[in-house]
Each structure stands twice: as C-alpha cells, then as structure tokens.
Amino acid sequence: AEFEQFHSHSGPKPWPVVGNFGGFLVPSAIRKRFGSKAEGPAKNAAAVLTELAKVYGNVYSIYVGSQLVVVLNGYKVVRDALSNHPDVFSDRPDIPAISIMTKRKGIVFAPYGPLWQKHRRFCLSTLRNFGLGRLGLEPCIVEGLTNIKTELLRLEEESGGAGVDPAPVISNAVSNVICSLVLGHRFNHDDQEFRSMLRLMDRGLEICVNSPAVLINVFPLLYHLPFGVFRELRQVERDITAFLKRFIANHQETLDPNNPRDLTDMYLKEISARQEAGDVDSGFTEDYLFYIIGDLFIAGTDTTANSVLWVILYMASYPDIQDKVQAEIDGVVGPLRTPSLSDKGKLPFTEAAIMEVQRLTTVVPLAIPHMTSETIEFMGYTIPKGTVVLPNLWSVHRDPTEWDDPDSFDPTRFLDEDGTLLRKECFIPFGIGRRVCMGAQLAKMELFLTVTNLLQTFHFRLPEGAPRPPLQGRFGLTLAPCPYTVCINPR
Numbered sequence: 001a002e003f004e005q006f007h008s009h010s011g012p013k014p015w016p017v018v019g020n021f022g023g024f025l026v027p028s029a030i031r032k033r034f035g036s037k038a039e040g041p042a043k044n045a046a047a048v049l050t051e052l053a054k055v056y057g058n059v060y061s062i063y064v065g066s067q068l069v070v071v072l073n074g075y076k077v078v079r080d081a082l083s084n085h086p087d088v089f090s091d092r093p094d095i096p097a098i099s100i101m102t103k104r105k106g107i108v109f110a111p112y113g114p115l116w117q118k119h120r121r122f123c124l125s126t127l128r129n130f131g132l133g134r135l136g137l138e139p140c141i142v143e144g145l146t147n148i149k150t151e152l153l154r155l156e157e158e159s160g161g162a163g164v165d166p167a168p169v170i171s172n173a174v175s176n177v178i179c180s181l182v183l184g185h186r187f188n189h190d191d192q193e194f195r196s197m198l199r200l201m202d203r204g205l206e207i208c209v210n211s212p213a214v215l216i217n218v219f220p221l222l223y224h225l226p227f228g229v230f231r232e233l234r235q236v237e238r239d240i241t242a243f244l245k246r247f248i249a250n251h252q253e254t255l256d257p258n259n260p261r262d263l264t265d266m267y268l269k270e271i272s273a274r275q276e277a278g279d280v281d282s283g284f285t286e287d288y289l290f291y292i293i294g295d296l297f298i299a300g301t302d303t304t305a306n307s308v309l310w311v312i313l314y315m316a317s318y319p320d321i322q323d324k325v326q327a328e329i330d331g332v333v334g335p336l337r338t339p340s341l342s343d344k345g346k347l348p349f350t351e352a353a354i355m356e357v358q359r360l361t362t363v364v365p366l367a368i369p370h371m372t373s374e375t376i377e378f379m380g381y382t383i384p385k386g387t388v389v390l391p392n393l394w395s396v397h398r399d400p401t402e403w404d405d406p407d408s409f410d411p412t413r414f415l416d417e418d419g420t421l422l423r424k425e426c427f428i429p430f431g432i433g434r435r436v437c438m439g440a441q442l443a444k445m446e447l448f449l450t451v452t453n454l455l456q457t458f459h460f461r462l463p464e465g466a467p468r469p470p471l472q473g474r475f476g477l478t479l480a481p482c483p484y485t486v487c488i489n490p491r
C-alpha cells in the first residue's frame, strides 16, 4: 500500500514488468525513449530525471523493473536526505548485475554497516599516509605528467595538425596513479598483463551497464546463460579474479612489514595485526582485499580521467577562459617551474574554472545508488525500507534556486569581487554525507596538478573547420565526453 500510495502521488506511471526505465542503465534505451531522433548524443539519464522533477516535484518515484526507486532532486532535498538523515539513506541496494561482480564486498557497493565502516576508515587513513602526504603521490603524478606531455606532443606531430584524441593517454596516466597507490611504485606500467587487466575491467563494466546483460537486473538467472555477453561476463570475471589473486599472492611472498610499499601491503599488515590482537572476526581478509582493490580501480580511474578530459574540451571550446587560466598560471608559476600543490590557493581562477567544469559535467551524475535502511517519513512521503534512492547530483548542479543562469559556463560564479575562491555548499561533484567519495582529496589533487601542468605547457584548440564537439556527454557509469580531437600547440 505504501508503494501504491507513494507512486500514485508522485512519479510517472510505470510499464508492467520493466517499469519506467526497463533499460534505465542502458543509454540506448534512454535514447530511444527520450532522446531526439536527430543527430547527436542522447540526453543523459540524469538530465531526463531532472526534467521529470519539473512535472512531479523534487521527490518522485519511478520503477526500474519492479523495484521502487525514489529520485531526489535539487540541493535542499539531497542535503536533507544524505546529511540530515544519514543513518537511513546510506545503505546500498543489491543490484544483481553488480552484486555478481562485487559479492557486496569492498566499499563502493557494500551495505552500510560495521564492515564497510572499518574498511572505509582503513582506506582513508592509508590514502592519507601514502597518497596525500608530503612524500606521497605528488611526485608520482608529476612524473606521469612528463610522460603524458611527451606522448601528446608525439601524437600531435603524427596527426599533422588534424588533432589528437587525448583519452587513451589521460586514462593511462590516471590508472597509473591508482596502480602506484594500490599495487606499488615498483610496478612496470607497460606491463602487458596489467594493461590487459585494465581492459578487462573496462569491458566488464561496459557489459554490465551497456549490453543486454543489464537485463540480469530484472531477471538474475540470465547470468548463467551459456552464450553471448552473459558467457563473456563470466569469463571476464574469472580472468580479473585470477590476475588479482596472483598479485595478492605475490605481495604476500615479498611483504616486509617494516617497509610497506603500498595499500596492499598495508592491508596484509592489518590482517596480521588484527589476528595477533585476537580479533578473529575482524572482517579483514585476503578475500576482502581483492574487492577493495577492484573498487579503487573502478571508482578512481574513469571518474578522474573523464574530469580531466572534460576540462581539456571546455578549455578548447572556450578559448577566452583558457587564456585567462594560462595568464594566471604564467603570473604565479612562470614558464619554467613545474606547478605543484603548493600553488593551490594562489591560482583561484584556475581552480574556479576546474570547479565550473565539474559543476556543468557532474561526471557521477546520479551518485551511486543509495538505499533506505528503515522506513522514513521524508518531505511528506513515506519511503519504505529497502527503497532504492538516487541522489540526482546533476540536478543539484543545475538547480536554479542555487545557481544564476545554471546552464552557462562561467568560472567567476566561484569567485567573489576580489577574485577570492568561494566554497559553495551546493557544489557536490563528490556527493555528500557518509557515502561521500572516498577519493575526493586524491581526485582534487590529480585534477589540479594535471590541469595546471597541461595548460602551462600547451594551448588546446578545436581543429579548424571540424564540427564543435557536443558538450552533453555519454552516459555510462560515469558521464564521459563523446570522443573528440583537439590540436595541441606547445606554448
């Protein structure tokens, strides 16, 4: 009755069996149902859901298959749920296609509870020690940037001025950072086996969100089908498992507890420390480590790489803003010294430009699905326990009650009259509340270093005569720019 009541008061009428978005996670399905038939990419799902809020209000429900899903729109509603009622809104649903891969372990898709909390705390403190400290990842990121710049220049020369697709180079560099953090600096980044593991992870995700395998969410038994993408998915899973298990075994053999090399070593140390302390049910196990490693790769690579790719595309599309960013970098850093984290705070316009790109593009537009762990009265509705909740971060960043002219690209909205950077509460690309992105500090550091380094060295320009690349993006797990090419001129 509660479902009925919720539903009849708010939200579009569902179709039998498939609900409103039978293929909700399938972008092509959204394209067919909501996108224009004309050229160009479909509207992203979060933008579609933002439009529905104009009809049904900021809290409404849809059905995905037979699952009730409540969509939260606008800053006030999202904040009220995730920050003011964190104990109710911080659980994660069991999404069959994803649970098959994650077994509901790790951090990203783990249920809200003590096991998730212990692991999140452990990872955050390890990230602080290894990643964000003075001797942490900055040198590793900067070294990677030197390689990126050489590679981009080589590709530009090869292209003869036609333009370069920066995506593969940027993705490589970003996964190398996570790789150093999780699997150790000694890792050979050109390792073919490792490269193929990254490809497998990409393929696994692609299958889960963008193929008929998405139907596993509605009919879980499809997973066992002995053909097509279903069979491929099981093979991908086996290959990733074999790779990571081998890797963990190798770490165990070479572990020096006094000299941990990376997060994997720290975790293995933690297992022993807890065992020695008699905490036999600590939940820290080699099996769990496997899922943590997978999570960090999945959560930390595409998100950051796509954010960098969006900044490059916006800079090329708005040359006057690019000029201002470069003038600021030239004034503060000059042409010779490599920009470093110590420059953060001295480059407000550059930071504002990065934030404005993040606001408009919101690379994780619907956050990661949440679930209510209790029935709650919320904004006049009864939301039953076990309801999937989508915080629509995209709608927060386009909320006209928070942002003037929300669709326009204007970095100065993050600056006061004196040009000082403003912290805006309603800017939440990393989410908000207990499930807020665990890698936000690392991601901000990578974004700042990458953008300042690249813009110090290069001017990005759209190829002459070519059509302007669309700024709507492609919706998968993250919102990625549609593939584009830019001309890269050394400054």
Ligand code: HEM
Pocket (backbone or CB within 6 Å): 107, 108, 109, 120, 295, 296, 299, 300, 301, 303, 304, 307, 363, 364, 367, 368, 369, 391, 429, 430, 431, 432, 434, 435, 436, 437, 438, 439, 440, 442, 443, 444
């Ligand atoms: C979760 C954004 C980079 C690790 C999330 C969420 C968002 C987000 C929106 C979901 C919050 C929610 O469910 O309410 C981003 C963006 C990034 C980025 C925009 C880059 C610009 C990273 C990096 C890492 C990471 C580099 C790893 C080091 C995680 C983890 C979670 C998460 C582990 C799950 C947290 C939990 O469920 O407790 N991220 N992220 N992210 N992110 Fe990120």
